[in-house]
Amino acid sequence: MMVVRRLLYTSILLQNQLLVKKGRWTETCTRWSPKGSYLATFHAQGIALLGGEYFKQIQRFAHPGVQLINFSPSERYLVTFRPMQEQGTSEDAQSIIIWEVFTGTKKMGFHADMSGVDDRAWDFWTKRAHQLME
Known part of the structure; x- marks a missing residue:
């Protein structure tokens, strides 16, 4: 499956079939889950x-x-990351959160200053976090 110009297609035997046409999928970007079961926006x-089947919000x-x-x-599980933008953020603001996908439950949260950390370090951290959770 692929996302093309806000249209979701499925390719079976080299025949593209429109699944969903939507005006606004996301504000910035999208990401597929490893098995293609979910599209995160x-x-x-x-x-x-x-x-x-029709990629409704679940x-x-x-x-x-x-x-x-x-x-x-x-x-x-899903791990989300946001950089700590300001020094004056509230004490409960967390940079890294681990969520259970099915229930949407927050399992763990962490404070972290990862400014200047490249994507390789992020991938290492998330792989380690998932090993701890599963």
Whole structure:
């Protein structure tokens, strides 16, 4: 499956079939889960998870300013990351949150200053976090 100009297609035997036409999928970007079961869309207030036959919204993860996400290989957990933008953020603001995908439950949250950390470090951290959770 692929997302093309806000249209969702499925390719079976090299024949594209339009599944869903939607005016606004996301505010910034999208990301597929490892098995293709979910399409995560990024919004100012967090992540929306789309799934099912017609990719309806099935879950929301409230994490304002989220910039990176990663799914566990089994798609059971989702890790979200947002940089701490200001020194004066509230004490309960967390940079990294681990969520249970099916229920939308926040399992763990962490404060972290990851400014200047490249994507390789993020991938290492999320793989380690998923090993701890599963």
